[in-house]
Amino acid sequence: HVVTRARRGARVGRAVRRCEVTGGEGSVAEVLAGAARFAVVCGDAEDVWPTIADDAVDATIMDPPYGIDIAEWDGDLPPQAWLDHCLRISRGPVLWFGAAVRVLDFVHYAPRPDRVLTWAPSFALSRSASHGMLYRWHPIAAWRPKAEGGRVHCDVLRHPTDGRNTWNHPCTKPVKLMRDLVAAFVPMGGIVADFTAGSGATGVGALLEGRRVILVERDPEHAATCRRRLAETVPGEGTRKAKQLGLFAATKP
Numbered sequence: 142h143v144v145t146r147a148r149r150g151a152r153v154g155r156a157v158r159r160c161e162v163t164g165g166e167g168s169v170a171e172v173l174a175g176a177a178r179f180a181v182v183c184g185d186a187e188d189v190w191p192t193i194a195d196d197a198v199d200a201t202i203m204d205p206p207y208g209i210d211i212a213e214w215d216g217d218l219p220p221q222a223w224l225d226h227c228l229r230i231s232r233g234p235v236l237w238f239g240a241a242v243r244v245l246d247f248v249h250y251a252p253r254p255d256r257v258l259t260w261a262p263s264f265a266l267s268r269s270a271s272h273g274m275l276y277r278w279h280p281i282a283a284w285r286p287k288a289e290g291g292r293v294h295c296d297v298l299r300h301p302t303d304g305r306n307t308w309n310h311p312c313t314k315p316v317k318l319m320r321d322l323v324a325a326f327v328p329m330g331g332i333v334a335d336f337t338a339g340s341g342a343t344g345v346g347a348l349l350e351g352r353r354v355i356l357v358e359r360d361p362e363h364a365a366t367c368r369r370r371l372a373e374t375v376p377g378e379g380t381r382k383a384k385q386l387g388l389f390a391a392t393k394p
Contacts, residue, residue: 166371173197181344183365196231205237218246224284255285335355348374
């Protein structure tokens with residue numbers, strides 16, 4: 142029994158050490174080097190991509206323009222060059238949210254998505270409609286997806302929307318949805334990038350799940366929201382390793 146307890150303690154200790162992450166906010170380079178948990182860049186993704194090496198992040202998860210004119214920046218879908226950059230920078234999956242009305246346009250990208258997931262919120266406040274019917278689902282184009290851990294076990298996601306919020310962004314995604322996507326497609330301790338960060342839900346989900354994150358947002362007000370939300374997020378909170386860390390701390394004399 143003594144040996145068993147000792148081995149069990151050693152395993153917990155190793156888990157705690159792996160859970161430890163240096164730094165808080167830093168630059169993109171510092172996140173990539175492991176010296177910071179997150180970076181928020183206020184600027185254009187096209188200016189940031191050339192500064193990032195091939196295969197530098199584990200996944201890209203982003204909510205780019207839908208091409209449905211919901212705002213001045215939403216006149217068209219992203220160009221092919223955007224996908225080229227994401228596939229070059231990511232050594233793993235690339236996930237893009239889109240609009241139901243433009244789902245067929247994903248076939249024009251090269252390569253075509255390997256899968257198209259569906260986010261169909263079980264509850265939503267949106268009243269967007271056409272032809273007498275409400276829109277109640279969103280496509281998520283996925284290149285090189287490989288879901289692990291059971292958090293995304295099928296291609297239909299039913300996460301409800303978060304409802305109203307204190308920031309003014311038309312496309313805020315629920316944190317629980319982003320947490321599950323991060324947990325499924327980004328390895329523990331890995332790096333996820335979002336080059337159209339909006340209100341920062343991808344970043345909050347990444348930090349909560351013990352991942353590092355790079356956010357790029359062109360709007361200064363939304364970039365400030367991203368920075369505030371990430372600064373207020375406890376990294377790793379709610380993950381199994383974080384719970385082990387809390388248990389280990391609670392049992393220390």
